[in-house]
Ligand SMILES: Nc1nc2c(c(=O)[nH]1)N[C@H]1C(S)=C(S)[C@@H](COP(=O)(O)O)O[C@H]1N2
């Protein structure tokens with residue numbers, strides 16, 4: 001099994017594989033099954049089937065499941081306090097099903113193909129990647145393009161992520177640029193197209209679950225990596241075992257899991273969820289609720305500046321006197337964050353937080369502030385990050401868009417001073 005899945009999941013699966021003529025369902029599930037005699041032999045108990053999400057979430061702790069088919073789960077902000085997000089706290093965004101290879105932790109014969117607009121198409125094993133290219137380890141923020149969707153008015157369709165479709169694990173792999181250079185990128189190259197082996201929800205082999213890409217200039221920057229490890233362990237099944245791409249700064253959807261192929265295109269990639277309204281924003285500001293013509297939608301690129309408050313947990317009580325630490329993380333799709341400010345008076349006044357430097361580009365940055373209260377009562381702490389261009393998070397949802405992307409509204413928490 002891959003890291004992040006405790007042994008009881010492992011047992012569950014092994015027991016499941018062992019279901020044979022003499023096996024009872026009660027033994028498999030470890031509990032009494034009153035209608036045991038009606039159980040059709042060979043039928044996988046729903047408790048273990050992929051569409052419940054139960055078994056798959058066994059390695060997670062405290063996440064909120066937003067949908068179970070496909071599996072989508074976010075992390076409450078106070079559980080994102082670690083500088084390096086552990087696997088058990090990492091949000092999950094599946095567009096399709098978790099591939100069996102990942103569930104089995106089976107990377108045997110895995111190859112990554114680089115083809116299209118390259119001089120020499122490559123077929124690389126994981127051992128090739130590890131031996132032929134320089135290994136790099138980096139903390140990289142991964143944030144779903146739809147994080148914050150729940151705050152748009154009127155609401156938009158899709159997972160109603162609040163603040164927790166984001167994390168910053170430490171990834172180990174090789175630079176995407178080094179691999180592309182080894183293949184020799186032709187001058188005709190325009191875009192990348194990413195492919196993996198996760199099955200489409202319909203089970204139809206002919207359908208891609210998702211296939212997004214980035215402009216070749218972005219792919220050739222130093223920051224994007226092809227990773228085989230997360231937090232020093234093989235990448236967990238839900239996060240892309242055995243290989244995944246990370247293209248920091250861009251929406252998480254370009255960070256392809258279960259990576260099998262990078263097709264270098266001579267045009268803007270037109271794979272699954274690259275076209276129409278998927279991961280696209282109106283080319284101009286629109287009033288909330290507007291129907292925007294498809295041809296006016298443009299591909300999302302850099303994610304906006306954002307921050308979260310990870311301590312204290314919202315809703316807690318503190319002593320009205322004295323000072324109290326609040327802290328969290330801040331990140332921006334265009335590089336480093338310039339400043340973080342906090343307010344305890346609904347945004348009338350702001351105090352600057354101490355902000356740590358990023359350990360590497362596109363890692364989130366720790367911020368801390370000491371706050372105090374003039375008297376007992378209900379307060380909110382609001383946090384506001386500002387990027388290097390002086391652009392700050394808004395106190396209300398930013399530009400409404402048909403699919404509810406890129407909402408970097410300020411995070412606020414409730415505190416009772418008593
Ligand atoms: N193969 C594959 N890669 C994928 C996806 C997917 O469904 N299949 N989802 C994408 C989206 S939309 C996001 S936000 C991130 C989520 O990564 P995580 O589940 O590891 O947090 O993976 C991206 N890569």
Ligand SMILES: [Mo]
Nearest residue numbers: 144145252253
């Ligand atoms: Mo996403």
